[in-house]
Amino acid sequence: MTQQVHKTDEDYMRQALALGRFGLGNTAPNPAVGCVLVKDARIIGSGFTQKSGRPHAEAMALDEAGKDAQGATAYVTLEPCAHTGQTPPCAASLKKAGVARVVYAIDDPDPRVNGGGAAMLRDAGIEVERGLLASEARRDQLGFLLSKTDNRPMVTLKLALSANGFMRTPEGEAPWITGALARNMGHLLRARHDAIMTGSGTLKADDPSLDCRLPGLADASPVPVVMTNGDLPTNRKLAQRENLIVTNAAPRDVLADLAARGITRVLLESGPTLAAAFLADDVVDELALFTAPHEVAMSGESDISQMQLDLARFSKTHAAMLGPDSYVHYCRERKN
Template identity: 45%
Template sequence: MAEAVALGAAMRGRTAPNPNVGCVIVRDGVVAGRGATQPGGRPHAEAVALAEAGERARGATLHTSLEPCAHRSHRGPTCAALIAGAGVARVVAAIEDPDPRTRGEGFAMLRAAGVEVSVGAGAEAARRSMEGFLTRLALGRPYVTLKLALSIDGKIALPSGESKWITGGDARAHVHLARAQADMILVGRGTLLADQPRLDVRLPGLEDRSPRRALLTRGEPVAGWEILRSPEDIFRLHNVNDLLVEGGSGAATAFLSADLVDRILIYRAPIIIGEGRSALGYIGLEAIADAHGRWRSADGRSLGVDRLEVYERVREPAA
């Protein structure tokens, strides 16, 4: 299951609106087929793995990070039907598909066909790998990551606006990896005018992973950019599971004020700027007590001379 989850995670940012699923088929202790959902969402991971396994799938165990689909589509047969037809003996799935068109039906179809089904192995890792898809199904919007590059004292630029480069090469490379896992990147108009950012992925071998570009502005549209008039416009985005908000202070403040940030990536450089531009403006808090309990530290590591801090929004489980 760990390999199946990793295969799916590698496709994050490429499969929307479908989930980024991974699948591994094992027969007699030997891997017979591997697959991940392909760009654009088809073919699904199970179909890719079954095609590689061929006749070796008969009597095998199929590990998948998400319940095989059961809803019919003009784009091909259901994965549950493909699995049953291939003679797979057992399916091990990490989590149930929350899509109401499949939820539980994929497992029911498999069991009706005589396939043994087990659910729950690797569930937490699978959920993390598909946060974008799961958030969109649960909340009707993408999973939103906010990226901030800061000095020790929390500044994003000098008073003049100069900000290149606060962090070093290792941190910037990690940002490009985060871009490769997003379906869309958003900046504010101020950042566009000041930096003319390309917002592409410039890591060797991942150049084709550059996401769509969005601009948060109430001004005139800009050629080559998708326009969002407010953070709430993310509820109308199509084919976006993961949204990366890169800058600047206005966009970051707007999304935090609207409570539409799920994760924060802080790249902190070992420099002190003093007087300069702050990362955020007023986000609506009236008391320090209101700030506590909203975020939890999820990760931290060194990236060359810089430090990555990851924080996740603490939210009440959906009813």
């Protein structure tokens, strides 16, 4: 006899969160939201924010559910919007569809919403609950949240280190510290960010492409940003990128400019000097740390030591082995 599985509000919200993550790196300047519609213990509609923010997650879920949305519960990772833009307000669409209950994770700090979506739903007699799995949703939405509260995108610092703390290999050796699986994860991180940043040292040493080379994700390559005090040599690979941004501003000024361009998520792939500058300015929100099991034959102070990285300021969120290499992801807890 098959045992029936009874899902809870938390289960459905986790599904909405998982859906929302499909949009990371693809929806800026809009948030990457997930939505699940449930009726009689059955999912009748689901969706996540599409490219450039349209359509919204709620609209996709309602379209799939059709008339069955009457009396359903909507699980949404961000407060439904209350303003009219290119599309009608999602709160109004949920009301029109006859949804009976809305459970959302976190408030939308956008001044055009900021409680207005929840108020619109309550005024229509819809039961509204907020705060379910809020910390997880806040982590997913951090780039969007910071763009509204701190005038900057979120920053993920990606580091690939040898066992003795170096990001480089001796001259004449293969340039990669980690193996293929770890490098593929690095490319997936690129696809989940709107922009990727490096400095002049990395540009000179590696001539990086800073694109996403996973099959099917080439179009998800982030906007390249180079921080340098000089001109970008025309023989560098990045010089061929039409959307390249070159700047010599300080970290916080660069981030403010990127926020003004609608960028909400930045991946920092640089050497120890630029990484140290961002850490010193306290604008690193997440850390993706890849560590190889072998040492490299380098002398002097290690790169990780030069950065003065204080891991105690971060919380470990997940870890995995990628072949012989370890991958640990950390987040800096911030109040928004």
